[in-house]
Amino acid sequence: MEENRPKLTRGLFRTLHQVEDQQQQLPIIVRYTPTRRMMRHREQHRGVRESYTYHLRPFVHMHASAEAIQLLEEDPEVVTIYEDLPVHAYLDAAMPLIQVPRLWQEGLDGEGVRIAIVDTGLDVEHPDFQGRIGSTADFTGEGIADRHGHGTHCASIAAGSGEASSGRYRGAAPGASLFAAKVLRADGQGMMSDVMAGVEWAVGQGVQIVSLSLGGPGPCDGTDALCETCEAAVEAGVTLCVAAGNEGPGPYTIGSPGCAPNVITIGACNDQDRIASFSSRGPTSDGRAKPDLVFPGVDIIAARAAGTSMGKIVDEHYTSASGTSMATPAAAGTCALILQAKPGLKPQDIKARLMGTAVDLGTNAYAQGSGRADAWQAVHEESPEPKPPDPGPRPGQGCLPALVKALFWRSSQE
Amino acid sequence: MTDIDPAIRKAWQSSPNEPVDLIIRVSGDMSQLGATLERRGIVVKHRFRLTHSLGIRCSGQAALQLLKEPWITRIELDRPVKALRR
Numbered sequence: 195m196e197e198n199r200p201k202l203t204r205g206l207f208r209t210l211h212q213v214e215d216q217q218q219q220l221p222i223i224v225r226y227t228p229t230r231r232m233m234r235h236r237e238q239h240r241g242v243r244e245s246y247t248y249h250l251r252p253f254v255h256m257h258a259s260a261e262a263i264q265l266l267e268e269d270p271e272v273v274t275i276y277e278d279l280p281v282h283a284y285l286d287a288a289m290p291l292i293q294v295p296r297l298w299q300e301g302l303d304g305e306g307v308r309i310a311i312v313d314t315g316l317d318v319e320h321p322d323f324q325g326r327i328g329s330t331a332d333f334t335g336e337g338i339a340d341r342h343g344h345g346t347h348c349a350s351i352a353a354g355s356g357e358a359s360s361g362r363y364r365g366a367a368p369g370a371s372l373f374a375a376k377v378l379r380a381d382g383q384g385m386m387s388d389v390m391a392g393v394e395w396a397v398g399q400g401v402q403i404v405s406l407s408l409g410g411p412g413p414c415d416g417t418d419a420l421c422e423t424c425e426a427a428v429e430a431g432v433t434l435c436v437a438a439g440n441e442g443p444g445p446y447t448i449g450s451p452g453c454a455p456n457v458i459t460i461g462a463c464n465d466q467d468r469i470a471s472f473s474s475r476g477p478t479s480d481g482r483a484k485p486d487l488v489f490p491g492v493d494i495i496a497a498r499a500a501g502t503s504m505g506k507i508v509d510e511h512y513t514s515a516s517g518t519s520m521a522t523p524a525a526a527g528t529c530a531l532i533l534q535a536k537p538g539l540k541p542q543d544i545k546a547r548l549m550g551t552a553v554d555l556g557t558n559a560y561a562q563g564s565g566r567a568d569a570w571q572a573v574h575e576e577s578p579e580p581k582p583p584d585p586g587p588r589p590g591q592g593c594l595p596a597l598v599k600a601l602f603w604r605s606s607q608e
Numbered sequence: 609m610t611d612i613d614p615a616i617r618k619a620w621q622s623s624p625n626e627p628v629d630l631i632i633r634v635s636g637d638m639s640q641l642g643a644t645l646e647r648r649g650i651v652v653k654h655r656f657r658l659t660h661s662l663g664i665r666c667s668g669q670a671a672l673q674l675l676k677e678p679w680i681t682r683i684e685l686d687r688p689v690k691a692l693r694r
Contacts, residue, residue, distance in 0.1 A: 314691060344691040382691035387631055387663035389689055391654045410689045419631040419661055419684055426658035437692040450689075472694050504693065517694040 201267045206277035210260050219243065219257040221278035226252040230271045239265050285351065285363040287465050288490035288524060293570035294366050297531050302573070304367025304530035309352050309403045310396035311523065312389060313345030315376035317499035320346060321511065322354035322363075323372055331395045332376040333388040341380035343504030347515055348407045349374065350497030352523035353530070358511035363495055366527025366569070367534075373399050378408060386410070386450070390423040393434075397427050402533055405526035406436045406451060407519035413446040413479035414453040421454035428456040433533075433541040435460055435525040437518035438485040439474030445560060445589035447474040448484050458529075458545050459484045461563060462491025462521040467553070469561045473518055476560040476585070483585040486545065487552045487563040489528075491521030528569045535573045547572045559585040610675050610683050617675075620668030628671050629653075629686035633661045636679050 199207060206222065213220070219241075230252050241262030246255040255278065258266065266272050289295055308328060315338050318327055330338040340346045349365075353372050356364030375392030378384040389408065396404050404427065414421070424434050434457040441447035442461075452459045452474065461473040470492050476484040498504070498513035505515035529544050539547070551572045552565035620628065634641050642652045642662060650670055654663035663686060666674070674680055 342691065344693055347693075378689070378691055382693070384689055385629060385686050386689055387629065387654050387686045390631070390656055390659070390661075390663070394656055394658050397658065407692050408689050409692055410687055418687075419633070419656075419659060420689075422659050423656065430658070440692055440694045450687075470694075515693050517692050519692040519694075522692075 199267060201272060201275055203274065203276050205279070206275060209277055210263065213260055216260045217241070219259055220263070221255070221257055222263065223276040223278050224254050224256060224266060224272055225274040225276070226254065227271045227273055228252055242266070285356070285365065285494060285496055288494055289364070289366060291465055291467070291490055292524065292528065292567050294528065294531065296570045297573060302531045302534050304353060304370030304527065304534055307367065307370045307403065307530040307533050308373060308399070308401040309367065309370045309405060309526055309530055310373040310375060310399065310401040311345055311349040311352065311405050312375045312377055312392040312396060313348055313407060314342040314378040314380070314382060315340035315345045316349055316372070316374035317346040317497070319500065320350070320497050321357040322350050322497050324357065326353065326371050328371045328373045329399060330374045330376070331392070333391045334376050334379050334384065336376070336379060338374065338376050340499040341502065342378065342382050343499045343502030343513065344378070344382055344407070344519065345374060345376065346499035347496045347504065347513065348405060348519060348523040351494060351520060352405055352527040354497050363497070363512055365496070366524055367530035370527070370530045373401050384408070386418070386420045390420055393423050393427050397430050397432055401432060403433045403435065403526050403529045405523045406434060407517070407522045409437055409439050409452050410449040412439055412441055412449040412453070412474060414448070414450040415478055415480040416453040416455050416482070418450050420451045424451045424454040424457050428541045431540065433529050433544050434458065435522050435529060437522040440472040440517050442473045442475050443471045443561070445475050446477065446479060448476055448478060449474070453478040453484060455482065456542065458525060458548065459486045459563070460518060460522045460525045461485035461488040461561065462516070462518045463488040463555065463562070463566050464492035465490055467555050467566055469555065469557055470516070473561065477588055481588060483559055483563070485563045487549055488555070488566050489521035489524040491518055491524075492516045494520040496520070525567065528567060528572065531569060532573055547575060551575050560589070610680050612675060612683055616685065617672070620671050624667060624669035624672070626668050627665055628668055629663070629665050630671060631661055631663050631684050631686050632674065632680050633659065633682040634679055635660070635681055638662065641679060
């Protein structure tokens with residue numbers, strides 16, 4: 195292979211060196227001169243399969259073999275050939291999807307609001323939390339240090355400043371105060387009773403929002419002790435954001451405490467507004483519609499606790515992970531922005547705002563709830579109409595059983 | 609008398625010395641009741657003021673005895689939870 199190939203990007207040049215099968219089709223993006231005659235190239239180059247022509251710039255996405263790429267390089271109308279690379283839903287992609295940067299531009303950052311992360315602990319030395327850690331408590335006996343990485347990741351999605359990434363991986367409420375209760379051990383496991391203790395501790399600290407990216411297996415009916423604790427916390431004026439779980443896409447897969455009636459139960463979508471297949475689905479075992487809404491939770495890059503290896507490591511300070519765990523703190527941070535803008539709101543008001551302004555993704559309410567959150571609308575909507583999701587028939591109870599029931603009722607009346 | 613799943617009762621009967629973690633809801637003074645339990649050798653791990661409950665560890669045999677206590681209004685197993693990263 196020639197060393198002087200100026201039209202190839204360095205990444206593509208490296209990839210071509212590593213390809214063993216010269217006929218293997220590689221995804222590439224070709225930049226042409228502005229005067230390019232489109233049809234000629236389609237016919238001219240063998241081994242090339244064009245898949246998309248862009249309109250804003252003279253780019254064409256295609257698949258091409260190594261041999262065909264060499265032919266493309268010889269084409270005088272080809273300027274540059276790029277390798278098409280996978281992209282991730284960075285925090286800098288997830289936050290725009292839910293319209294959080296518009297609120298930052300308006301001066302909202304969660305300052306003055308207290309968020310508790312009840313999880314695997316916190317890396318209190320991480321640059322993204324400096325100067326904003328209120329207090330911490332350990333209920334595992336291991337100490338507050340996050341030896342798993344999950345709690346630190348979640349905390350930065352809610353309220354990381356993005357300090358170690360020049361603001362790129364900034365969480366939803368980078369001005370909020372963080373409180374951390376460690377209730378899950380280094381292996382990411384724990385007991386309901388420790389979570390209950392963590393929630394109670396957070397309420398005692400005067401936090402306004404609790405983020406719970408944890409839970410047990412589904413289904414559940416919302417009456418167990420952990421659910422009751424969450425309900426009591428909501429009654430005490432604290433907004434609880436709780437992960438729906440990762441047992442989807444089957445129905446009845448939301449576990450405790452995601453099934454608690456008055457918490458905000460969060461499912462996950464990707465940055466193309468598709469519901470993540472893993473995101474747990476409702477209804478609850480007693481037939482209530484859950485989750486309440488969805489937030490981005492696929493391939494989210496956020497803070498990495500020192501010395502941990504959770505997720506796909508990006509660099510010393512950041513790692514990428516997926517789950518309703520990652521969607522939930524985005525909701526908690528969004529709640530902080532809403533509370534900063536409208537301090538008098540009660541947990542049920544915040545929930546109604548989020549649900550009433552969510553973007554309908556056009557899918558089953560047992561998967562999306564009211565839809566994907568829009569933080570800007572949730573803050574600015576004057577009097578959001580309560581928009582309970584219309585779940586339709588429960589899974590396994592289509593229109594035929596309903597019709598049979600109606601006919602039976604009618605005949606019993608006659 | 610407090611209800612419990614018959615399968616759980618059976619497990620406690622067949623392994624009376626095995627430790628079990630429970631969450632019990634109580635009526636009455638929580639600190640007094642906690643002290644009563646501790647005098648019986650039961651470990652009180654948490655006192656939950658929001659739900660008037662206690663997190664305890666005891667033997668299966670002790671758990672069977674607790675089912676008969678009139679000041680205990682509900683008993684459930686303390687179950688595992690986990691971080692919800694996929």
